Amino acid sequence: MKKQFQYPIIFSLSFMLITFCFQDSFAQNESDERALIKVKNGISISKDSLFLLNLRFRMQNRFGFTTASGEDLEIDQVDFRVRRLRLRLDGYVLNPRIQYYIQLGFSKSDLDLESGGYAQPIRDAIVYYYFNPNFYVGFGQSKLPGNRERVVSSGNLQFADRSIANGFFTLDRDFGFFGYYTYQTNGQSQFQLKGSISTGEGRNPSVGDKGLSYTGRIEYLPFGKFKNNGDYSEGDLEFEELPKLSVGMTYNWNENSHRTRGQLGSLLYEGRDMNVFIADAMFKYSGWGVMAEFFKRGSNDPITMNDKGDIKVVFIGIGTNLQLSKMISRKDEFALRYASVRPDKIITQHENRLEETAFGYTRYLNGHRIKLQGNLGYAWNNGQIQVNNLQNYWFGTFQVEFGI
Numbered sequence: 001m002k003k004q005f006q007y008p009i010i011f012s013l014s015f016m017l018i019t020f021c022f023q024d025s026f027a028q029n030e031s032d033e034r035a036l037i038k039v040k041n042g043i044s045i046s047k048d049s050l051f052l053l054n055l056r057f058r059m060q061n062r063f064g065f066t067t068a069s070g071e072d073l074e075i076d077q078v079d080f081r082v083r084r085l086r087l088r089l090d091g092y093v094l095n096p097r098i099q100y101y102i103q104l105g106f107s108k109s110d111l112d113l114e115s116g117g118y119a120q121p122i123r124d125a126i127v128y129y130y131f132n133p134n135f136y137v138g139f140g141q142s143k144l145p146g147n148r149e150r151v152v153s154s155g156n157l158q159f160a161d162r163s164i165a166n167g168f169f170t171l172d173r174d175f176g177f178f179g180y181y182t183y184q185t186n187g188q189s190q191f192q193l194k195g196s197i198s199t200g201e202g203r204n205p206s207v208g209d210k211g212l213s214y215t216g217r218i219e220y221l222p223f224g225k226f227k228n229n230g231d232y233s234e235g236d237l238e239f240e241e242l243p244k245l246s247v248g249m250t251y252n253w254n255e256n257s258h259r260t261r262g263q264l265g266s267l268l269y270e271g272r273d274m275n276v277f278i279a280d281a282m283f284k285y286s287g288w289g290v291m292a293e294f295f296k297r298g299s300n301d302p303i304t305m306n307d308k309g310d311i312k313v314v315f316i317g318i319g320t321n322l323q324l325s326k327m328i329s330r331k332d333e334f335a336l337r338y339a340s341v342r343p344d345k346i347i348t349q350h351e352n353r354l355e356e357t358a359f360g361y362t363r364y365l366n367g368h369r370i371k372l373q374g375n376l377g378y379a380w381n382n383g384q385i386q387v388n389n390l391q392n393y394w395f396g397t398f399q400v401e402f403g404i
Helices: 006-029 164-169 227-232
Strands: 036-040 042-047 051-067 075-093 095-105 122-132 135-143 173-184 190-198 213-221 244-261 264-285 288-298 303-305 311-313 317-327 332-343 354-366 370-381 393-403
Touching: 042 075, 075 393, 122 173, 164 288, 164 317, 164 332, 164 354, 227 244, 227 264, 264 303, 264 311
Parallel strands: none
Antiparallel strands: 036 042, 042 051, 051 075, 051 393, 075 095, 095 122, 122 135, 135 173, 173 190, 190 213, 213 244, 244 264, 264 288, 288 317, 303 311, 317 332, 332 354, 354 370, 370 393
16 A cells, blocks of 8 residues: 555645745735745745745656667667656755755656665755855765766766666765865866765665765866866867866775665675775867766675575676767767776676667757757677677667756
């Protein structure tokens, strides 16, 4: 009965919240103390410095396919679905220093059903306190300060999906304490320091053991800030007039994690300590964009086994992702990607080496908010790039992103 009423309750609460805000604002409009409603980046409802609510939604509607093999171009799988449907609320309450960020997901792929658990619509739920614009802390569930492609919103991607390297090595979301600090040098360059202490078990964790996850990240922007936070948005839609570069490094230690990929993946038969090192960079200039990522995960004892002899392993190894893009007009972009996942020798009996390359075209109708995307790519296993390898395949995706 609990699952049966879960979604009506979520939608009802969202509707009640929106209705309350509008009713309150209209009531204020009848007096001299007005609450203001603006439509710019979503729908904003505010009342002096007492509260601010920004309401936004977005959806990604998709058609995709994969072929039977690299040589056999017969369609093996067809992907027709709503890839993402998100509702986002953010703003502040009582004081602009006290901010919040909530994001709910309603599509099947947003609910994390692949892990075999219950539906999980809560993606982000975090409260921040701003000491000043350069230093703030948070408590709740959010993305860990991990690899750049993962922290970039899925609505700001230049390909329909993130790379396979991200899928195997990203830190993803977790629940805990977060801290962010920006140090501005005497010149235009700046350093950004980010860190967290979290459960290590991913989204919406159950009460677990005392093993926690510790994440630290440093970023260096030698040429100053990007326009419109472009270091966390793919593609140079802003046509940077001067070269912009951001270089970042992350280290994560996850103690006694119970999932094959840290915060993600299926459950291991026993908990394992693991660590992840990430280095990445974003460069933009005059419509050109380059993003590069390197991953390395390690664990002293990556193999777990149950009483029946079944095996599950921590995915240890190396991953890479490289993307190159060019805006050929203010609305059109071409992009190329190469990504790879290379498991460590100790787990090669259980995990394959994977590689992919993809070509992408994006038509930006309203920046990243409304866009059309088309991707075509080729994926191969264990270094065997030949099309006659039965494990290899071609893939294609057409996606419409629509949101406010």
